Amino acid sequence: MFRPRTLSILMEELCRLPGIGEKTAQRLAFYILRTPQERAQRLAQAIVEVKEKIIFCSRCRGITEADPCALCTDASRDGGLICVVEDPSDVFLIERTGVYKGLYHVLMGALSPLDGIGPDQLTIDALLARVERGGIREIICATNPNMEGEATVLYLARLVKPHGIRLTRLAHGLPVGGHLEYADEITLSRSLEGRRDI
Amino acid sequence: MLLEKLALHRFRSYHDIDLVFPSAGAYITGCNGSGKTNLLESIFFLANLSSFRTNNREELRNWDAAQGIVKATVADRYADRQSELAVQLSAGTRRLWLNGKETRETREFTSRFTAVAFHPGTLQVVRGGPAGRRYLIDRGITSLHPGFVRVSQDFQHVLKQRNSLLRTSTDTGFLAAWTERFITAAIQLMRARWRHAELLNSILSAELLQDLGSDIGTLSLDYRPAILAKCSTQQYERLLPTNGTDAPLREHFLAEAQRLQHAETAMGQTLFGPQRDDIAINFCGRESRGYASQGQQRLVVFLLVAALALGIQRQRGHRPVMLLDDIVSELDARNREIIFTFLKTHAFQTFITATEEREQFDDLNSLARFQVQRLNDQTTLRNDMPYAASCTH
Numbered sequence: 001m002f003r004p005r006t007l008s009i010l011m012e013e014l015c016r017l018p019g020i021g022e023k024t025a026q027r028l029a030f031y032i033l034r035t036p037q038e039r040a041q042r043l044a045q046a047i048v049e050v051k052e053k054i055i056f057c058s059r060c061r062g063i064t065e066a067d068p069c070a071l072c073t074d075a076s077r078d079g080g081l082i083c084v085v086e087d088p089s090d091v092f093l094i095e096r097t098g099v100y101k102g103l104y105h106v107l108m109g110a111l112s113p114l115d116g117i118g119p120d121q122l123t124i125d126a127l128l129a130r131v132e133r134g135g136i137r138e139i140i141c142a143t144n145p146n147m148e149g150e151a152t153v154l155y156l157a158r159l160v161k162p163h164g165i166r167l168t169r170l171a172h173g174l175p176v177g178g179h180l181e182y183a184d185e186i187t188l189s190r191s192l193e194g195r196r197d198i
Numbered sequence: 199m200l201l202e203k204l205a206l207h208r209f210r211s212y213h214d215i216d217l218v219f220p221s222a223g224a225y226i227t228g229c230n231g232s233g234k235t236n237l238l239e240s241i242f243f244l245a246n247l248s249s250f251r252t253n254n255r256e257e258l259r260n261w262d263a264a265q266g267i268v269k270a271t272v273a274d275r276y277a278d279r280q281s282e283l284a285v286q287l288s289a290g291t292r293r294l295w296l297n298g299k300e301t302r303e304t305r306e307f308t309s310r311f312t313a314v315a316f317h318p319g320t321l322q323v324v325r326g327g328p329a330g331r332r333y334l335i336d337r338g339i340t341s342l343h344p345g346f347v348r349v350s351q352d353f354q355h356v357l358k359q360r361n362s363l364l365r366t367s368t369d370t371g372f373l374a375a376w377t378e379r380f381i382t383a384a385i386q387l388m389r390a391r392w393r394h395a396e397l398l399n400s401i402l403s404a405e406l407l408q409d410l411g412s413d414i415g416t417l418s419l420d421y422r423p424a425i426l427a428k429c430s431t432q433q434y435e436r437l438l439p440t441n442g443t444d445a446p447l448r449e450h451f452l453a454e455a456q457r458l459q460h461a462e463t464a465m466g467q468t469l470f471g472p473q474r475d476d477i478a479i480n481f482c483g484r485e486s487r488g489y490a491s492q493g494q495q496r497l498v499v500f501l502l503v504a505a506l507a508l509g510i511q512r513q514r515g516h517r518p519v520m521l522l523d524d525i526v527s528e529l530d531a532r533n534r535e536i537i538f539t540f541l542k543t544h545a546f547q548t549f550i551t552a553t554e555e556r557e558q559f560d561d562l563n564s565l566a567r568f569q570v571q572r573l574n575d576q577t578t579l580r581n582d583m584p585y586a587a588s589c590t591h
Contacts, residue, residue, distance in 0.1 A: 111375065113363035119372055147356050147379060155375035185345030 080137035208263035210236035223548040228570030233577030234551035245313035328476035365466035415482035424474035
């Protein structure tokens, strides 16, 4: 099939994006082809800039344009509280709740020997350095509630507990607005274990 | 639960058949290779979405067909509900329909129909290594508690992670974290197995063996977790029951992890835990693995299947369908009598295959009778008896 070389290159690049197959790549490529020059320019510019300007915060390892990031330098936030998450995008999820007023620490993944991810691949040393600097009362583990996330919490517990810092993890339980009928047994039994007095 | 109608389209040797079954079930005869087992397999597949004789779904389709279909109408008398189930098999995919609507909810689908099976391949479980017995018991737990699939998958996953860790890293803190997670998953799995063995034992001793006549002898499962191999019976009974705390069992695991640490790092694999468990099947005071005769093994496997059926009835409140493939061959008159007594007493809907008519089946005269024949490379069924059954092809 004949296709201009530049279009093929664009489609191939789009195809590398997660969730994009060949057909979607073609649709996107033709869409870009049809858009006004300046809009296409803006898209290209945005892609280049995001790679140039976004860096990792030297304190929390979250993504930022200025180091340290706005969250770490915000004086109104509680510096004694650190929420540990796996991925930079998790920070935004928790921020969206508007409930949490402490600091963050991004691990950049979870311990998974099968994927070759050990403590050295994560930012655990940086977290320990923050702990050793003092002033931290509590670390909240907000890793994913799967096997790897849980193992990571267990690993952190061994390192953090000797410092006498409170270590907590997010509750397992039923989704709000959900229906008991649709909960699987494991979630339901965890919810029973984690029940609360009223 | 009852299988009322079954339609097969391009499933194994069947091209197109439509069958109606009475609540007693059916007795299917035919020559070797005519397609008797294929029929039972289709019923089993409908209930479990897996086969009792292959892990390769591709084998289930008719060899030259693009897609195979198993369709059925099942009834749950306790819940007073009738469901239409359909599975379509095509290259690499399996699609499910529940009451005419396509569904991805496997659990919902399999909750509509339950079947337990005796298949000559299961005999391997008695004679062979512990893996087969672990598989049998885990499969039994799944049919009682569908949520067990998660427990078992969790355990396999954490075991893989820990093994991979043992091969690649020497960081003891890293290992300790995965060891703790491994122990949690292991304890869940062990407790489920222990509870299941206790349930089957209580059914075998309190109901089944007494009902069938005291001269059968005793049959019991002795669950032997590898981790407790060196424990006395008292210790064992203190550690395993589910009402107690996990702490002593965890300590036991941790001590074992400590003891085996060097060996595990050297071998690069986990050397303790329920992946090494065995379940001894004791028949008449002896372990049947070494002592039971061919016929006795058949009886033993049948009794375990029967106990599971009663367990499902007791715990889930519905009666599974029993699939008995070639059950009577190799059995003497007394053991055949035991099986027929069970079938008459408990009256589960039963599907039996045999190579020829046998006089014992006259007692089970409410069964529909089908004769299976293979013509032009496809299986056809002839309805032999005037019971409520029809058959077209």
